[in-house]
Amino acid sequence: xxxxxxxxxxxxxxxxxxxxxxxxxxxxxxxxxxxxxxxxxxxxxxxxxxxxxxxxxxxxxxx
Numbered sequence: 001x002x003x004x005x006x007x008x009x010x011x012x013x014x015x016x017x018x019x020x021x022x023x024x025x026x027x028x029x030x031x032x033x034x035x036x037x038x039x040x041x042x043x044x045x046x047x048x049x050x051x052x053x054x055x056x057x058x059x060x061x062x063x
Contacts, residue, residue, distance in 0.1 A: 020047070 027039040036044040
């Protein structure tokens with residue numbers, strides 16, 4: 001089975017949020033972990049509401 005790539009322009013906040021959710025949920029779907037935060041290499045914890053420290057990333061919109 002070959003991987004199929006579908007490039008998507010992330011031009012709205014909704015699209016960005018959908019892709020972030022998709023990336024975080026992949027280890028759960030693959031049954032590697034029970035919850036997104038349990039995956040060692042996941043950035044899920046950065047997005048949790050009770051997280052007092054959020055990684056600072058400069059984002060420059062293209063539009």
